Amino acid sequence: MALLELNEVTKRFGGLTAVDRCSFTVEAGTITGLIGPNGAGKTTVFNLISGLLKPDVGKILFAGEEVNGKPPHLITRKGIARTFQIAREFEEMTVLENVITHSPTRGLPDLLKRSVLKEEREKAIALLEFVGIAHLAYEEARKLSYGQKKLLELACALMADPKLILLDEPAGGVNPRLLERIVEHIETLHRQGTTFLIIEHKMDLVMGLCHPVIVMAYGKVLAKGSPEEIQEDPRVLDAYLGAA
């Protein structure tokens, strides 16, 4: 059984059909790539999976259970995490507080009451150690560099013990050394059983890391296959040229 399944999912914004009867599956244990020209609907697909948007039509199944239309915090609890830029209101908090706030059983009000459980604090510190920024735990999040914020985002996503992690352009604006570290973290988590769905423009990264690769264009899935198959598929080249 697929871990994630989109079944004929459609999302319109006014007259624009951003996602158009889109169907695909993500198998458990894979690092699946999601590529396609700008405007293909990739980020909208992530917003639909993570509950920020509701599909107009179609179903989204996670571990066999319908999750379309469920609110984001419930989807997180079911085991789907995604990275976001650190929200502005969290910039004044410390790095550690940011991670703790992403615990699915805790919210901001609990944190402000200083009633954070010891285990959650320890888990957050362990995650900061994992991504390599534990030395910054007590700094305000706004003081972090762009790359360090990326690592913080990953630590935040991991706080909910996700089965599936959605990454939207993890390499964007990241220097090669940091990118190498992010890739290492992805591979470590993958070996431990986490499934990934990754939107990425850097083709060398997609082709080296992802298997299989799904190609979207005009809101639909155009092709799905191994990196080699995708690279040789003339429809994929056409989609990129057509959008240029």
Ligand SMILES: Nc1ncnc2c1ncn2[C@@H]1O[C@H](COP(=O)(O)OP(=O)(O)O)[C@@H](O)[C@H]1O
């Ligand atoms: N909230 C929104 N309101 C209106 N149009 C949107 C919204 N989000 C995305 N779009 C449009 O939907 C299409 C798909 O966008 P997006 O999912 O961001 O594509 P991608 O991530 O593949 O570049 C684009 O034409 C974009 O302008």
Ligand SMILES: [Mg+2]
């Ligand atoms: Mg996008």
